[in-house]
Amino acid sequence: MIDVAERSSASTSKPWVRWQDWAGVVLGAYLILSTMWTSTNGGAMSAMIVLGALLLIASVWSLAMPGSMTSEYSHMLLGVLLFISPWVLGYAELAGASWTSWIVGVLAVVVGAAALPQANAAHRGVAGQH
Numbered sequence: 001m002i003d004v005a006e007r008s009s010a011s012t013s014k015p016w017v018r019w020q021d022w023a024g025v026v027l028g029a030y031l032i033l034s035t036m037w038t039s040t041n042g043g044a045m046s047a048m049i050v051l052g053a054l055l056l057i058a059s060v061w062s063l064a065m066p067g068s069m070t071s072e073y074s075h076m077l078l079g080v081l082l083f084i085s086p087w088v089l090g091y092a093e094l095a096g097a098s099w100t101s102w103i104v105g106v107l108a109v110v111v112g113a114a115a116l117p118q119a120n121a122a123h124r125g126v127a128g129q130h
Contacts, residue, residue: 013066013067013118013121013122014066015063015064015065015066016063016064017066018062018063018066018115018118020062020111020112020114020115020118021059021060021062021063021066021111021115022059022063023059023107023111024055024056024058024059024062024075024108024111024112025056025059025060025063027052027055027059027104027107027108027111028052028053028054028055028056028057028058028059029052029056030052030104031048031049031051031052031055031082031100031101031104032048032049032052032053032056034048034100035048035049035097038094038096038097038100039094039096039097040091040094040097041090041091041094041097043085043089043090043091044086044089044091044094044097044098044101046089047082047085047089047091047101048097048100048101051078051081051082051085051101052104054074054078055075055078055079055082055104055108058071058074058075058078059071059075061074062075062115062119066118066119066122067119067122068119069116069119069120071119072112072113072115072116072119073112074112075108075109075111075112075115076108076109076112076113078105078108079104079105079106079107079108079109079110079112080105080109081105082101082102082104082105082108083101083102083105083106083109084105085101085105086098086101086102
């Protein structure tokens, strides 16, 4: 019989199934789309669109290749960049844009960190097959 841990690791090593990566897709898309209803300036709009697109791309990469640890680290790096971007790019005074960047940034770090154990297990499974 297959125990629960083996079933869990087997299902997380399949592409397109990890909830953390789908959450990254939603966060990236939300960040891009939020520029339509949030007042922004040039720096805010650029940061939100570019970093949102990169988060979306990294999440799709993670969905397609669940054993890639690099994609999870990129989620966390993009989250940190999103969190500091209101101060670095000078849009901290724009409440909607800055709060959106801070919240999505923190959530991107959280979902990236939450996916690391599963990505590591999938990576070991792939490495063990060589």
